[in-house]
Amino acid sequence: MKVQISRLMEEPGAAKAFDFLLPPEEIRHEEYRLLTPLRVCGNVINTGNELCLKGTLTTRLAGSCSRCLGPVTQDFRCEFDELYDYGEFAEEDSLDVAEVAREYFIASLPLKVLCSDDCPGLCPICGKPLADGECGCVKKETDPRLAALKKLLD
Numbered sequence: 001m002k003v004q005i006s007r008l009m010e011e012p013g014a015a016k017a018f019d020f021l022l023p024p025e026e027i028r029h030e031e032y033r034l035l036t037p038l039r040v041c042g043n044v045i046n047t048g049n050e051l052c053l054k055g056t057l058t059t060r061l062a063g064s065c066s067r068c069l070g071p072v073t074q075d076f077r078c079e080f081d082e083l084y085d086y087g088e089f090a091e092e093d094s095l096d097v098a099e100v101a102r103e104y105f106i107a108s109l110p111l112k113v114l115c116s117d118d119c120p121g122l123c124p125i126c127g128k129p130l131a132d133g134e135c136g137c138v139k140k141e142t143d144p145r146l147a148a149l150k151k152l153l154d
Helices: 097-108 144-153
Strands: 002-004 015-022 038-046 050-064 071-085 094-096
Touching: 002 015, 002 097, 015 097, 038 097, 050 097, 071 097, 094 097
Parallel strands: none
Antiparallel strands: 002 094, 015 038, 038 050, 050 071
16 A cells, blocks of 8 residues: 655645555465454654654464464554655655555564463473373483483482
8 A cells, every 4th residue: 555645745744544454465474374454554744854654553363372382363463653754755756554564564573472371382202282281201301411420320
């Protein structure tokens, strides 16, 4: 979505609102999948010597828990704020808000997501989800680098 800014730049204090949806298939990410379109809404404001782009991004995401790999869905919301000098638009009369929104969305995604704060994760030996109960694996393993010391104690 491109916002026409040629008239906006002529009138200090002027603003232009935007509100649009980016379809999930236009935003690809390895860790997350958009369940709803990314809603982008906000304003472009002429502050006198620069343009201020302010907005909000909202959607619903699906991903995997970083500990147990179970499915997780969560609401996503972030705000963005960009300043552009008039010189950046010397030969252009529009601002690509969709591209700015994509960049902010990707940069604002959480690095990890959990199904719950107390998720115990997976058994490091057999891989069973520990939320289902103990797996019975013997967890006492000797670090192979310390095996020589263990022989001294035996």
